[in-house]
Amino acid sequence: MSLPEPTEAESPAEKPMPKPWSYRIATIQGIPIYLHFTFLLLLIFFAIGSFGGERPDYSAANLIFVLVLFACVVLHELGHSLVARRYGIPVSDITLYPIGGIARIEKQPTPRQELWIALAGPAVNFVIAGLLIVYLAVIGQARTPEIATAVIGRHFWALRVLSVNLILGLFNLIPAFPMDGGRVLRALLAMRMPFDRATAVAANIGQILAMATGFLAIVSNQWMLLFVALFVYMGAGQEVVVARQEVLMKDVAVKEAMLTDLRTLPHGATFRQAAEALLATSQHDFPVVMGDEVIGLLSRDSMLRGMAAEGPDAYVASHMNREFLKARPEDGLSDFLRKMQIQPGPALVFDGEKLAGMVTTENLMEFLMIRQIEAETHPAA
Numbered sequence: 001m002s003l004p005e006p007t008e009a010e011s012p013a014e015k016p017m018p019k020p021w022s023y024r025i026a027t028i029q030g031i032p033i034y035l036h037f038t039f040l041l042l043l044i045f046f047a048i049g050s051f052g053g054e055r056p057d058y059s060a061a062n063l064i065f066v067l068v069l070f071a072c073v074v075l076h077e078l079g080h081s082l083v084a085r086r087y088g089i090p091v092s093d094i095t096l097y098p099i100g101g102i103a104r105i106e107k108q109p110t111p112r113q114e115l116w117i118a119l120a121g122p123a124v125n126f127v128i129a130g131l132l133i134v135y136l137a138v139i140g141q142a143r144t145p146e147i148a149t150a151v152i153g154r155h156f157w158a159l160r161v162l163s164v165n166l167i168l169g170l171f172n173l174i175p176a177f178p179m180d181g182g183r184v185l186r187a188l189l190a191m192r193m194p195f196d197r198a199t200a201v202a203a204n205i206g207q208i209l210a211m212a213t214g215f216l217a218i219v220s221n222q223w224m225l226l227f228v229a230l231f232v233y234m235g236a237g238q239e240v241v242v243a244r245q246e247v248l249m250k251d252v253a254v255k256e257a258m259l260t261d262l263r264t265l266p267h268g269a270t271f272r273q274a275a276e277a278l279l280a281t282s283q284h285d286f287p288v289v290m291g292d293e294v295i296g297l298l299s300r301d302s303m304l305r306g307m308a309a310e311g312p313d314a315y316v317a318s319h320m321n322r323e324f325l326k327a328r329p330e331d332g333l334s335d336f337l338r339k340m341q342i343q344p345g346p347a348l349v350f351d352g353e354k355l356a357g358m359v360t361t362e363n364l365m366e367f368l369m370i371r372q373i374e375a376e377t378h379p380a381a
């Protein structure tokens with residue numbers, strides 16, 4: 001059974017959208033599994049191929065094969081997720097993209113934890129492959145090699161699933177971000193050096209591998225491979241940025257980065273008053289209060305949409321968002337940023353019941369820039 005559904009907001013425009021462009025297909029062990037819409041396009045592509053193809057049986061088998069393949073990808077991601085959970089790290093979701101799956105965890109693990117979490121995914125593929133080898137060995141036990149070959153021939157699907165799992169396991173162990181091997185390498189390095197340094201070294205190795213692959217792809221005219229190389233190259237750069245942020249935010253509390261000079265709107269405010277506040281301040285989002293209690297958050301988009309739909313004299317309460325991200329002043333900033341990446345938009349910070357401040361993407365970026373300069377000018381600090 002799943003958890004009770006979150007309470008619906010009044011207006012459809014205000015429905016919380018935890019994951020845009022994705023459909024939830026299942027929940028396993030409390031972890032929601034999403035299909036990204038680009039993945040649906042891939043399935044449709046195969047489905048069209050299977051019904052319009054010249055050899056329909058063969059293509060229908062292909063469609064089933066793709067589904068089995070992605071079941072293996074889900075199991076791979078569950079491998080990461082369940083090990084993360086064993087270490088007490090919450091897993092927010094697993095999302096399937098055409099290029100593979102991503103399990104999102106809400107906290108940066110220690111190097112030792114990251115090592116085991118990263119290894120758990122490929123390990124799942126090797127276990128599946130191992131089970132299929134045992135299966136084929138058992139059914140292939142026959143007196144003559146001819147009969148054995150014939151029996152295994154009829155279980156061609158098992159051979160295909162077996163090889164695909166071997167490829168998945170091995171491919172993911174390539175020591176380059178965003179593959180698991182990149183994380184394994186970083187974890188091993190981070191046991192001996194600072195985390196951001198370890199990430200930079202691992203990312204460099206990954207980028208060199210990607211460049212070599214890209215070169216190989218160009219001289220051999222393998223455009224798909226070039227695409228993979230580009231993807232790996234960019235993934236490595238992204239990882240360095242994330243690691244740098246992680247280090248800059250280490251041991252920093254939310255209260256140090258929050259906006260405290262904050263304008264609120266009374267719940268009886270009209271869109272006209274909200275628009276005046278929008279122009280008069282640099283704020284884009286306004287907490288809506290009733291007395292001392294915060295009852296919602298009005299974003300600039302909702303404000304403009306509401307104003308267009310209902311006119312400037314309508315009340316903001318009809319279009320404010322009642323489901324917004326919340327934090328406490330003493331929460332860790334880096335864990336909080338991960339939450340913000342999952343549920344984008346500003347967050348309100350509450351000291352007990354009292355509104356203490358707001359965190360937006362812009363002021364977080366400003367905070368990081370300042371920390372970066374501080375770190376460069378006073379490296380010892």
Ligand SMILES: [Zn+2]
Nearest residue numbers: 121122172180
């Ligand atoms: Zn993986």
